Amino acid sequence: MPISDDILVRKSQEGDYPSFGELVKRYEKKVYNLAYRIMGNKEDASDVLQETFLQAFKKLPGFKGKARFSTWLYRIAVNICLMRKRKQKKMKMVSLDLPILTQKEDEIKRELRDDWSKSPLATLENEEVRKSLSKAIDSLPEGYRIVLLLRGLDGLSNEETAKVLGISLPAVKSRLHRARLFLRDKLSEYFGEYGSKA
Amino acid sequence: MIDFKKLCELLSDYFDGELESDICAEVDELVSKDFGCKVLFNTFNKTIELFEEMEAEEIEVPGEVHIRFHEFLRIEIRKEEEI
Numbered sequence: 001m002p003i004s005d006d007i008l009v010r011k012s013q014e015g016d017y018p019s020f021g022e023l024v025k026r027y028e029k030k031v032y033n034l035a036y037r038i039m040g041n042k043e044d045a046s047d048v049l050q051e052t053f054l055q056a057f058k059k060l061p062g063f064k065g066k067a068r069f070s071t072w073l074y075r076i077a078v079n080i081c082l083m084r085k086r087k088q089k090k091m092k093m094v095s096l097d098l099p100i101l102t103q104k105e106d107e108i109k110r111e112l113r114d115d116w117s118k119s120p121l122a123t124l125e126n127e128e129v130r131k132s133l134s135k136a137i138d139s140l141p142e143g144y145r146i147v148l149l150l151r152g153l154d155g156l157s158n159e160e161t162a163k164v165l166g167i168s169l170p171a172v173k174s175r176l177h178r179a180r181l182f183l184r185d186k187l188s189e190y191f192g193e194y195g196s197k198a
Numbered sequence: 199m200i201d202f203k204k205l206c207e208l209l210s211d212y213f214d215g216e217l218e219s220d221i222c223a224e225v226d227e228l229v230s231k232d233f234g235c236k237v238l239f240n241t242f243n244k245t246i247e248l249f250e251e252m253e254a255e256e257i258e259v260p261g262e263v264h265i266r267f268h269e270f271l272r273i274e275i276r277k278e279e280e281i
Contacts, residue, residue: 117244152253
């Protein structure tokens with residue numbers, strides 16, 4: 001049976017470096033994937049990976065264990081990503097409160113004619129669907145995209161996502177829902193919900 | 199009573215298993231009777247499935263990144279030990 005994160009954290013706090021090494025081994029890939037998806041390139045993801053574990057190592061003595069180690073670690077990683085994005089000035093502003101444009105309910109209703117979910121083309125094997133989804137995710141405002149990515153990471157719950165981002169649970173749920181509606185809109189455009197490509 | 203507008207608001211809670219069973223039953227009933235609601239329900243669900251499938255495709259840490267990362271940590275931890 002593998003040693004729990006809690007035990008490895010406690011041993012690391014007592015100066016047992018191999019235990020910290022085991023934590024690194026467990027979360028290296030997760031943190032890299034999160035960083036890669038937020039930053040969008042290998043170089044930045046690699047830097048974020050290093051910085052995250054270095055900060056985690058330095059801050060570990062102060063970790064009280066109120067949240068899961070992974071939640072705490074992802075919070076460090078997300079903060080580093082956001083700081084780097086601000087520094088790079090790739091965006092005018094990295095905000096968690098940007099508005100999102102989705103259709104109004106009555107507009108959706110008028111246009112719902114085809115159930116593309118049943119189409120044999122509605123699969124990631126279909127490169128165009130994969131590209132449409134990927135493009136839609138990339139075009140989400142940062143605050144929505146990160147919520148979506150965190151929820152998809154390591155089975156994080158809404159509550160844990162709220163802890164990682166330091167925002168309220170209702171805010172997480174609202175952003176997650178609006179992000180999903182946005183992705184559905186974009187996939188519907190691809191499938192020609194209003195014309196039927198499927 | 200749930201209508202189309204309310205359904206739009208409830209979909210994430212429904213698929214995340216966060217709705218009371220009586221409200222779930224109302225959603226199910228609406229979806230079974232109204233074609234537009236059914237399409238929205240099914241396409242929303244499919245969107246979640248496709249997204250989760252894509253997210254599950256983990257990228258491997260490239261070999262050179264892995265080596266550089268562990269070398270970096272080894273040096274940094276040694277520095278801490280020396281303090």
